[in-house]
Amino acid sequence: MSNDPSASPGRRGPWALAVLAVASVVGVAVWWGMESAHRRMVSERVAAWAEAPLPTPGAPVDTALAALGSDVFQTHCAGCHALSGEQRVGPNLEGVTRRRSYAWIRSMVLHPDSMTRDDPVARALLQSYGVQMMVTGKLEAGHARALIEFLRRLDGLQGSGT
Numbered sequence: 001m002s003n004d005p006s007a008s009p010g011r012r013g014p015w016a017l018a019v020l021a022v023a024s025v026v027g028v029a030v031w032w033g034m035e036s037a038h039r040r041m042v043s044e045r046v047a048a049w050a051e052a053p054l055p056t057p058g059a060p061v062d063t064a065l066a067a068l069g070s071d072v073f074q075t076h077c078a079g080c081h082a083l084s085g086e087q088r089v090g091p092n093l094e095g096v097t098r099r100r101s102y103a104w105i106r107s108m109v110l111h112p113d114s115m116t117r118d119d120p121v122a123r124a125l126l127q128s129y130g131v132q133m134m135v136t137g138k139l140e141a142g143h144a145r146a147l148i149e150f151l152r153r154l155d156g157l158q159g160s161g162t
């Protein structure tokens with residue numbers, strides 16, 4: 001009965017679907033594993049900057065640190081913030097290192113909830129955007145330092161070439 005034309009498509013269909021389902025699950029698991037390994041690598045690298053002082057405005061950009069900051073930005077911020085052009089959920093961040101101090105930006109990255117509650121500028125932003133800023137994942141001082149370097153590079157400070 002193996003060449004019964006009505007039997008084989010019906011038998012093959014579910015198997016093909018099962019193989020496809022398993023392959024997708026494995027694919028997602030591999031992607032997720034690589035993604036979290038990457039995040040861990042970035043977290044370990046920025047940790048070296050956790051105790052570093054904030055830069056003096058106008059000091060040359062550390063391009064290696066800015067590159068790490070760009071990575072952090074893509075993972076944790078880009079969903080809500082554009083760097084130029086259109087507005088997303090939150091303000092466009094172009095020029096932010098000129099309109100806010102580095103310490104203010106660091107507080108906003110690490111404690112957006114207490115900033116929008118206690119800081120008058122952040123509270124006014126919350127009023128106009130209508131969405132509380134929330135950052136997923138665990139960001140620490142090193143991440144904030146790298147992000148500041150990335151935003152300084154965006155605002156046109158030249159790299160130090162380091």
Ligand code: HEC
Pocket residue numbers: 073076077078079080081089090091092093096100105108109112116122125126127129130131132133134135136139147
């Ligand atoms: C869920 C969306 C969301 C995410 C994710 C997010 N933000 Fe925000 N951000 C906002 C909103 C909305 C505001 C305006 C204040 C408010 O409404 O809470 C804001 C305000 C800011 C400001 C102040 C801008 C200004 O013009 O003064 C800075 C700086 C900032 N965010 C940086 C970041 C960084 C860096 C990250 C990533 C670590 C990030 N944000 C992640 C939504 C977000």
